[in-house]
Amino acid sequence: MSREQHEYAAARVAQVGYTAVIDRMTPQLSFDRISANVLRSVGAAGGEATTLPALSERLSPSWQRGAVILLDEDQLDGELGTRGTLAFAISVAVDGLVGAAGATAVLHDPSAALTKTASELAQGLQSALDAVRIGFGPAELRAAFARRHAETSLILLRLADAATPLTDDERFAEGDIIAIGAHAQTADGAILFLTSVLIDASGGTRLDQLPLRLIVLQ
Amino acid sequence: MTENALLLRSGLSLPVIGFGTFPLRGEEARIAVENAISIGYRSIDTAMRYRNEDSVGAAVRAARDRGENVIVTTKMATDQVGHEREALQGSLSALGLDQLDIWLIHWPPGGFAGASSWKAFLRAREDGLVGTIGVSNYSIAQIDALIDATGVAPDLVQRSWSPIEFDAAYLDACAERGIALCAYSPLKNTPLDHPAIAVAAATHSRTPAQVVLRWNLQHGVAAIPKSSNPARQAENLDITGFTLTEAEMTAIDGLSTSAATS
Numbered sequence: 001m002s003r004e005q006h007e008y009a010a011a012r013v014a015q016v017g018y019t020a021v022i023d024r025m026t027p028q029l030s031f032d033r034i035s036a037n038v039l040r041s042v043g044a045a046g047g048e049a050t051t052l053p054a055l056s057e058r059l060s061p062s063w064q065r066g067a068v069i070l071l072d073e074d075q076l077d078g079e080l081g082t083r084g085t086l087a088f089a090i091s092v093a094v095d096g097l098v099g100a101a102g103a104t105a106v107l108h109d110p111s112a113a114l115t116k117t118a119s120e121l122a123q124g125l126q127s128a129l130d131a132v133r134i135g136f137g138p139a140e141l142r143a144a145f146a147r148r149h150a151e152t153s154l155i156l157l158r159l160a161d162a163a164t165p166l167t168d169d170e171r172f173a174e175g176d177i178i179a180i181g182a183h184a185q186t187a188d189g190a191i192l193f194l195t196s197v198l199i200d201a202s203g204g205t206r207l208d209q210l211p212l213r214l215i216v217l218q
Numbered sequence: 219m220t221e222n223a224l225l226l227r228s229g230l231s232l233p234v235i236g237f238g239t240f241p242l243r244g245e246e247a248r249i250a251v252e253n254a255i256s257i258g259y260r261s262i263d264t265a266m267r268y269r270n271e272d273s274v275g276a277a278v279r280a281a282r283d284r285g286e287n288v289i290v291t292t293k294m295a296t297d298q299v300g301h302e303r304e305a306l307q308g309s310l311s312a313l314g315l316d317q318l319d320i321w322l323i324h325w326p327p328g329g330f331a332g333a334s335s336w337k338a339f340l341r342a343r344e345d346g347l348v349g350t351i352g353v354s355n356y357s358i359a360q361i362d363a364l365i366d367a368t369g370v371a372p373d374l375v376q377r378s379w380s381p382i383e384f385d386a387a388y389l390d391a392c393a394e395r396g397i398a399l400c401a402y403s404p405l406k407n408t409p410l411d412h413p414a415i416a417v418a419a420a421t422h423s424r425t426p427a428q429v430v431l432r433w434n435l436q437h438g439v440a441a442i443p444k445s446s447n448p449a450r451q452a453e454n455l456d457i458t459g460f461t462l463t464e465a466e467m468t469a470i471d472g473l474s475t476s477a478a479t480s
Contacts, residue, residue, distance in 0.1 A: 026329025217328025
């Protein structure tokens, strides 16, 4: 199996982990149960839960266990509440190569302010995704992101046998896999979007189908 | 109900045995569905989440081009709440179809009934994009919440359902509401070597899997076993020509470890 196929598998399995969170989400679901659901689903899909220190350091999670990072500090102690947001990231490894995914859901009608911030963050992230090119680097993506959303910064990680922050002097080469995300902290809760991209002749091809928008579940 | 099909409230005649496609993908999925259709399956189950709608659609379109009537079920992913019509158009596009036979809400969104999505499902049916609508993995309380919100019950509910998960109250509640039940993972976690199944299999010269699928049929429950093994696909489809006795049905019902979920 080629390196690209391995990493594609890692992105796919990370999406399986995302699905295990989103589809089973209910109020009062314990964080431990969420973690267990992810562990089981990721394992069944041929991956293993792993921690990505670079991602944890970047996000400063309020709760973390294995593959699952939760950001919102407003949730009830150890279980999902119906207020605030559930911003989460999943990190997995498949045959020694890593993948990551992140999303944000709410179990209530979101406030107008939360919806607006999430929408702007998503637009900024999409602008960054549209700017991905061979030979470009973090500076070009940050500039594209800032034109739509100047208040927060992008998450840019190189995915290989580990996740490492992209440095300003790095340039994208065909076949690279990068995780691109955006994170904001609002009065109504945290917002996180995180997706995986393959650098190719078209610029960048997303390797998962995660919605880059606030997910409303009710 | 005939021996081979359930007549749904929508008017659709749903084969009692369908073909489940999770977690098949790509060429493996297309070939498995083509093979299933070639040996007689006429109901194929997929979902947005399975990421195989394109492969399933290719096999189904080829069969329809040959004049074979193949029913397709797909399911809207939970994260599409508020984006139902786009999700439907995405599934239709991936499947390569203009109209969907059966469209289900895959999971109760956020553990809630998802009344806003259900209203969108009703509109899709009114617009002629879908023939039959329903839900998956719903409790009776969640189904009742949809009925309370819209006055319209699902035509079909799909859930994990095996002898171990048998729940007479759930089955009765579906029947009272005119909802057909379709079992996914009908053989998973089933103790096929349990005497209640093994003895019936020996008595009728059938396999334990065929006995379990026949048990579903006699309860009026459709089932979608998944197998990429052609011999097992054929075996799962061949459940006519024998009838479980009342005592055998009761014995298999007795394997249930489920508490009432309704």
